[in-house]
Amino acid sequence: DAGVIQSPRHEVTEMGQEVTLRCKPISGHNSLFWYRQTMMRGLELLIYFNNNVPIDDSGMPEDRFSAKMPNASFSTLKIQPSEPRDSAVYFCASSLGARGIEQFFGPGTRLTVL
């Protein structure tokens, strides 16, 4: 398996633009997580899905952030409009079913908003 796949790996955009980050979880995994990592705040969970359904989005910072999971093999995290303070590395992770199973992380998308 190729592991969790994220695209793009790097994104540079201007303030006010829409940004869409993409994630393909490991095949067969039914839980998907979006995290954000910054120097100031470390790793923070934004939202997670179970069987394509959003379970907890309490970590989503503002209405400018939205996430979707239209099927078991694809998820998007959208920021509209983007702001400089959104600059961070965004990670997607997936796991299989039971809570006791490990989460596997993708390589991340480094977002820079100018």
Next chain:
Amino acid sequence: KQEVTQIPAALSVPEGENLVLNCSFTDSAIYNLQWFRQDPGKGLTSLLLIQSSQREQTSGRLNASLDKSSGRSTLYIAASQPGDSATYLCAVRPSGSARQLTFGSGTQLTVLP
């Protein structure tokens, strides 16, 4: 609210030394604890997962212990190598139906050749 602390924030050791990384958490009602490694500019690689009912897990030169009642976990690295240089993060999953992990801020390890 669960808080996870890792001390020290950075550690530098000569090659060959055995070392211990520490992780503490405030709420002992956890389901499991996971140790990750993060290389610069890369994602997280899962190293070890310890269920709340377990005391330790081992993988090669790595050994992780868990003392849930005192809210502590340690990651022991034997015979350290320069290739072990990375940031090590611990994360806890709460009991109950929640699946999210709460991460510590990590320990940046440098193993000098």
